[in-house]
Amino acid sequence: MERHGRFTLRAKRAAVDGVAISNCYVTIHNGVIEAVSQNAPPGSSVIDLGHVDLIPGLVDLHSDALNPRSQPRPRTRFPLGATLLQVDAEAVANGVTTQCLCLTVDDDLQTSNDIVDPTDWLTTLQLHKKHLRTDSMLHVRFELSAERWRLSEHLADPALTKLVSYMNHAPGVGQYSRDSSAWDEAFLRSHDGGPEDRKRISNARALRARDVSSRRRETAMFAADAGIPLASHDDLTRQDAMEAARVGASICEFPLTLEAAVEARRTGIHVVMGAPNAWRGSSHLSWLSARDAISEGVVSALVSDYHPASLIHAVYSLAEAGDVPWAAAVRLVTEGPAVVGGFHDRGRIAKGFAADLAAVDSSAGLPIVKQTWRSGRPLMGICTE
Numbered sequence: 001m002e003r004h005g006r007f008t009l010r011a012k013r014a015a016v017d018g019v020a021i022s023n024c025y026v027t028i029h030n031g032v033i034e035a036v037s038q039n040a041p042p043g044s045s046v047i048d049l050g051h052v053d054l055i056p057g058l059v060d061l062h063s064d065a066l067n068p069r070s071q072p073r074p075r076t077r078f079p080l081g082a083t084l085l086q087v088d089a090e091a092v093a094n095g096v097t098t099q100c101l102c103l104t105v106d107d108d109l110q111t112s113n114d115i116v117d118p119t120d121w122l123t124t125l126q127l128h129k130k131h132l133r134t135d136s137m138l139h140v141r142f143e144l145s146a147e148r149w150r151l152s153e154h155l156a157d158p159a160l161t162k163l164v165s166y167m168n169h170a171p172g173v174g175q176y177s178r179d180s181s182a183w184d185e186a187f188l189r190s191h192d193g194g195p196e197d198r199k200r201i202s203n204a205r206a207l208r209a210r211d212v213s214s215r216r217r218e219t220a221m222f223a224a225d226a227g228i229p230l231a232s233h234d235d236l237t238r239q240d241a242m243e244a245a246r247v248g249a250s251i252c253e254f255p256l257t258l259e260a261a262v263e264a265r266r267t268g269i270h271v272v273m274g275a276p277n278a279w280r281g282s283s284h285l286s287w288l289s290a291r292d293a294i295s296e297g298v299v300s301a302l303v304s305d306y307h308p309a310s311l312i313h314a315v316y317s318l319a320e321a322g323d324v325p326w327a328a329a330v331r332l333v334t335e336g337p338a339v340v341g342g343f344h345d346r347g348r349i350a351k352g353f354a355a356d357l358a359a360v361d362s363s364a365g366l367p368i369v370k371q372t373w374r375s376g377r378p379l380m381g382i383c384t385e
Contacts, residue, residue, distance in 0.1 A: 057097025057356030
């Protein structure tokens with residue numbers, strides 16, 4: 001199969017603009033979709049995909065895969081280049097063709113060796129990007145309650161950084177407002193100090209988190225000056241969503257309550273929820289269910305968050321549960337995030353769009369990605385072109 005030749009994929013079922021199309025022929029030429037039809041086109045080599053589904057390649061705006069795979073255990077660090085290639089391979093195996101890899105700017109976590117310096121990840125991506133099969137870019141996340149605050153200009157390159165978000169992770173705040181100990185478990189896992197030292201750090205973080213308004217505005221200006229979309233994170237109340245709108249956010253990421261999600265949509269902000277939440281049917285800390293938010297019609301897109309495979313599994317579990325039709329569920333991980341992230345050349349099986357596609361077999365009761373294409377090029381197996 002030549003990337004720059006003309007060929008046609010025939011699928012028993014394809015997701016086309018939110019509609020399931022049976023016996024669908026998708027013709028690809030020079031890496032771009034040339035035609036979509038229910039009839040075999042003349043003069044094109046047809047590849048019959050059999051019983052599998054054909055969907056657009058998944059677009060992931062928030063993948064937290066880098067740091068956990070670089071350091072799967074405390075004080076166990078693997079090379080960054082190898083980790084990036086591993087994350088890339090995992091994405092391809094789950095039908096992802098475009099991903100925004102999250103870099104967290106939080107000196108507190110960096111000091112405790114829980115995360116890698118984000119500029120090191122930036123350098124790694126620049127070095128290895130040409131070897132990646134996915135179109136991988138960055139989502140830079142600024143922690144507003146960190147002890148040392150910095151906005152690195154190195155991370156403001158819109159060619160690589162496609163999304164900026166601000167967070168306020170602290171004991172008693174946002175997702176940790178119900179149980180402060182959950183913050184300690186998540187953020188002090190590698191800290192070597194005793195109970196008193198851990199308590200000191202926790203209390204200091206909570207104190208800084210009380211007023212992050214100036215840092216929020218600085219983050220918003222940083223994103224605006226670079227022409228990069230801005231996302232809020234873990235909005236809890238209507239006021240949080242309104243503040244996000246005031247500082248220019250276009251995305252409300254992981255709202256904790258339906259009240260915040262509805263307010264975000266009312267102000268024209270896209271709502272993004274986690275695919276692990278949608279697949280499991282609940283938030284891991286018992287906040288807003290993605291399925292409830294989808295049922296209310298306020299969700300624009302799903303993202304992988306902390307579990308890359310959840311994107312494709314969420315699609316099929318949502319459809320199986322009857323929460324949304326299959327093609328509409330596909331849209332939440334393809335066209336939806338493409339629109340939210342400003343990727344206007346992908347996310348749809350439509351004429352003129354990039355031939356970023358995935359073939360999915362669900363005959364075993366679980367979705368298994370059999371092939372992923374990026375710009376018409378097959379990414380799984382040996383490519384001889």
